[in-house]
Amino acid sequence: MTTTQKFTYDDLYSERSEDAPARTVAHAKYDFAVAYPAPESLPMYGLIDALKAKVDSDGEQVAREMAYYPHALGSPELREFTSEKLKADRNIDVDPDGIVLTAGSGEAIALLIQAITNPGDVVLTEQYVYGGTLTQLRKFQADVVGTPIDEQGIIPEELEETIKRLTAEGRKPKWLYTIPENQNPTGSTLPESRRRQILDICHKYSMPIMEDDCYIDLRFDGEVQPSFRALDDSGIVMYVASYSKLIAPGLRMGYFVASPELTQRALSFKHGSGPNQFAAYAITGFLKEGLQKHRETFNPILKEKSASMQKGFADHFAGTGATLSVPQGGCYAWLTLPEGADITAIRDEVFEGGVGYLAGPNFAPDGTGQNMARLCFAFETPEKNYDGMALLAQLFRKHGVM
Amino acid sequence: MTTTQKFTYDDLYSERSEDAPARTVAHAKYDFAVAYPAPESLPMYGLIDALKAKVDSDGEQVAREMAYYPHALGSPELREFTSEKLKADRNIDVDPDGIVLTAGSGEAIALLIQAITNPGDVVLTEQYVYGGTLTQLRKFQADVVGTPIDEQGIIPEELEETIKRLTAEGRKPKWLYTIPENQNPTGSTLPESRRRQILDICHKYSMPIMEDDCYIDLRFDGEVQPSFRALDDSGIVMYVASYSKLIAPGLRMGYFVASPELTQRALSFKHGSGPNQFAAYAITGFLKEGLQKHRETFNPILKEKSASMQKGFADHFAGTGATLSVPQGGCYAWLTLPEGADITAIRDEVFEGGVGYLAGPNFAPDGTGQNMARLCFAFETPEKNYDGMALLAQLFRKHGVM
Numbered sequence: 013m014t015t016t017q018k019f020t021y022d023d024l025y026s027e028r029s030e031d032a033p034a035r036t037v038a039h040a041k042y043d044f045a046v047a048y049p050a051p052e053s054l055p056m057y058g059l060i061d062a063l064k065a066k067v068d069s070d071g072e073q074v075a076r077e078m079a080y081y082p083h084a085l086g087s088p089e090l091r092e093f094t095s096e097k098l099k100a101d102r103n104i105d106v107d108p109d110g111i112v113l114t115a116g117s118g119e120a121i122a123l124l125i126q127a128i129t130n131p132g133d134v135v136l137t138e139q140y141v142y143g144g145t146l147t148q149l150r151k152f153q154a155d156v157v158g159t160p161i162d163e164q165g166i167i168p169e170e171l172e173e174t175i176k177r178l179t180a181e182g183r184k185p186k187w188l189y190t191i192p193e194n195q196n197p198t199g200s201t202l203p204e205s206r207r208r209q210i211l212d213i214c215h216k217y218s219m220p221i222m223e224d225d226c227y228i229d230l231r232f233d234g235e236v237q238p239s240f241r242a243l244d245d246s247g248i249v250m251y252v253a254s255y256s257k258l259i260a261p262g263l264r265m266g267y268f269v270a271s272p273e274l275t276q277r278a279l280s281f282k283h284g285s286g287p288n289q290f291a292a293y294a295i296t297g298f299l300k301e302g303l304q305k306h307r308e309t310f311n312p313i314l315k316e317k318s319a320s321m322q323k324g325f326a327d328h329f330a331g332t333g334a335t336l337s338v339p340q341g342g343c344y345a346w347l348t349l350p351e352g353a354d355i356t357a358i359r360d361e362v363f364e365g366g367v368g369y370l371a372g373p374n375f376a377p378d379g380t381g382q383n384m385a386r387l388c389f390a391f392e393t394p395e396k397n398y399d400g401m402a403l404l405a406q407l408f409r410k411h412g413v414m
Numbered sequence: 415m416t417t418t419q420k421f422t423y424d425d426l427y428s429e430r431s432e433d434a435p436a437r438t439v440a441h442a443k444y445d446f447a448v449a450y451p452a453p454e455s456l457p458m459y460g461l462i463d464a465l466k467a468k469v470d471s472d473g474e475q476v477a478r479e480m481a482y483y484p485h486a487l488g489s490p491e492l493r494e495f496t497s498e499k500l501k502a503d504r505n506i507d508v509d510p511d512g513i514v515l516t517a518g519s520g521e522a523i524a525l526l527i528q529a530i531t532n533p534g535d536v537v538l539t540e541q542y543v544y545g546g547t548l549t550q551l552r553k554f555q556a557d558v559v560g561t562p563i564d565e566q567g568i569i570p571e572e573l574e575e576t577i578k579r580l581t582a583e584g585r586k587p588k589w590l591y592t593i594p595e596n597q598n599p600t601g602s603t604l605p606e607s608r609r610r611q612i613l614d615i616c617h618k619y620s621m622p623i624m625e626d627d628c629y630i631d632l633r634f635d636g637e638v639q640p641s642f643r644a645l646d647d648s649g650i651v652m653y654v655a656s657y658s659k660l661i662a663p664g665l666r667m668g669y670f671v672a673s674p675e676l677t678q679r680a681l682s683f684k685h686g687s688g689p690n691q692f693a694a695y696a697i698t699g700f701l702k703e704g705l706q707k708h709r710e711t712f713n714p715i716l717k718e719k720s721a722s723m724q725k726g727f728a729d730h731f732a733g734t735g736a737t738l739s740v741p742q743g744g745c746y747a748w749l750t751l752p753e754g755a756d757i758t759a760i761r762d763e764v765f766e767g768g769v770g771y772l773a774g775p776n777f778a779p780d781g782t783g784q785n786m787a788r789l790c791f792a793f794e795t796p797e798k799n800y801d802g803m804a805l806l807a808q809l810f811r812k813h814g815v816m
Contacts, residue, residue, distance in 0.1 A: 051477040128423065220426065
């Protein structure tokens with residue numbers, strides 16, 4: 013090998029480039045910082061069996077499809093299945109060709125953001141919002157503003173006030189991002205009445221809504237609410253969802269539904285072809301047979317895990333003024349300590365002590381929420397959820413925030 | 415469902431957005447327009463068996479890894495295997511942590527382009543270049559200029575002349591993209607001596623080289639040449655490759671190796687997490703056992719297919735002045751008719767007549783090459799390759815270009 017002096021790129025980097033953030037891969041003993049469904053319910057053999065059954069029955073089709081670059085929209089069969097699922101679960105009418113499969117919902121969100129966002133555009137989100145979307149919005153230089161929420165999610169009156177205030181400041185919001193069902197990070201579900209009010213407001217101000225419905229399959233209490241997209245098919249709603257939470261994030265399979273024109277714009281930002289056809293066969297085959305059974309397997313697990321975290325909270329945080337949201341689904345509960353209790357500053361020490369969480373500012377467009385944290389109840393066992401809450405209370409006391 | 419008036423995005427699209435190009439999914443009877451390896455050699459059962467073996471032996475690890483979002487760099491085990499493969503096949507020394515797995519090489523190329531390319535930057539490519547890269551370069555608003563090639567690929571002296579000419583015009587080229595091994599679309603392989611000359615030129619002008627080595631495993635004649643990256647570890651070479659051609663495009667698994675600093679910049683353009691962990695298990699397990707055997711299976715198939723296309727050409731294009739490149743690997747041969755024979759304009763008619771090809775301008779930064787076409791010999795059977803060439807000659811005569 014020729015040994016040459018190190019080549020430097022210092023003058024060559026693009027203006028848009030920056031160092032990627034360092035990724036923490038460490039996990040605490042009680043890992044409430046993760047964003048993962050229950051690993052014990054992951055149907056690996058179900059996926060493999062489905063894949064094998066597909067090759068057994070349609071080997072020639074599979075060989076041809078695998079040898080082709082995937083369709084830009086992704087596997088036709090999985091889009092067909094997704095169309096049926098959207099009708100059955102969400103009362104959404106959309107043809108398979110109106111669905112775009114993506115490498116996780118992250119790609120879907122990125123494509124749509126790029127299609128309708130110029131640098132400096134104001135984008136509204138919940139006051140505390142999924143960190144992955146926040147990161148992407150910032151990456152594409154949106155001016156992200158949170159709109160007030162309560163335990164039911166976005167407050168419509170406050171949303172309109174926020175729009176009016178920003179518009180008066182010359183910062184008219186362009187569109188709204190929301191997770192209305194089992195929200196990340198707070199666990200809230202937005203009632204139908206509020207969804208209708210929010211739709212009216214968004215029409216009034218010509219603001220599209222990006223509805224991120226990634227947690228729709230993860231419900232163990234209460235009633236699922238109609239999706240924005242089911243309540244309004246005018247095109248104002250961009251609907252995003254995923255198979256990451258239903259089956260496994262490692263499959264990287266999400267999707268979106270948007271107006272045909274917007275979809276064409278969004279697709280122009282794709283890097284290369286559609287997502288993994290190999291995973292698509294496995295997902296399609298597995299869910300065609302076993303969707304309902306799979307949901308019936310993991311939702312009771314999530315319910316038990318949530319309950320044990322709630323019990324741990326009730327037993328060990330009583331009288332401290334702390335609150336923990338009570339989700340009816342999803343993966344997360346939202347912990348709030350009294351104002352002034354900074355659990356963000358002590359995150360590393362608490363992690364060393366054995367409990368991992370993501371602090372409020374990770375989710376806040378304005379960087380507030382120092383007294384808040386997202387706790388994932390879906391990953392650890394019920395026992396560890398209970399014990400972890402006990403330890404968390406002990407560590408908070410030790411570090412003087414409680 | 416509320417029926418509302420159609421919502422319009424006309425005033426909302428971002429300035430960077432445009433309609434995605436329409437995708438042709440039609441296939442001619444003799445499909446030489448594709449870019450796919452031999453479907454009959456796709457090891458679907460091998461992949462499934464490897465996946466099952468992994469779950470059998472390491473089920474708990476798999477469940478945890480699938481439940482986590484994939485590492486931004488992709489599966490550690492597949493990076494480990496890729497590191498060993500690069501050493502064995504390419505004499506490239508790189509740690510697993512120096513490898514970034516991506517959703518096909520397309521994502522790798524897009525990330526690297528974005529890290530070092532501002533709108534208006536001049537990027538050099540072969541005179542006829544892989545259309546996917548050309549599309550991406552244009553998408554990121556590079557000023558793409560082709561540098562002259564012959565049957566061995568880039569001509570070093572012409573490369574330096576091109577750099578000098580452009581620099582004198584105030585358009586100093588920033589970096590060079592090349593497929594040195596079994597090039598797409600021409601099928602050429604760049605000799606080692608030229609690679610060394612090109613490296614010297616690129617150092618002289620501080621121009622990084624993006625080496626796209628996607629066809630390295632597809633060689634049935636001649637000698638593999640040392641990669642740019644093996645000849646130079648200064649960091650000037652960005653190395654891109656893929657498992658799409660070795661196993662299947664449908665797996666969406668590519669990778670790149672670049673200097674650590676450049677890698678950090680490139681990663682900042684990722685949408686979401688690393689690629690499909692599910693496919694990674696299958697690829698790793700399958701290739702660990704069977705890489706050599708798999709290559710020994712499909713390369714003779716490709717050799718026979720190439721030979722039958724060459725024979726079809728020799729028998730049916732003799733005396734016409736047309737030439738067909740004679741590749742030693744890869745998927746493509748490059749057809750050139752005499753100057754003035756416009757086979758681009760009649761592409762649709764020839765397609766209707768039964769033969770599909772991609773015309774020269776698809777690959778030319780300057781849009782020339784009307785008398786040229788890329789023919790994929792890898793997809794159809796040897797018999798269809800021969801018959802398709804016979805029909806192609808007949809159709810060219812019918813349409814008056816030959």
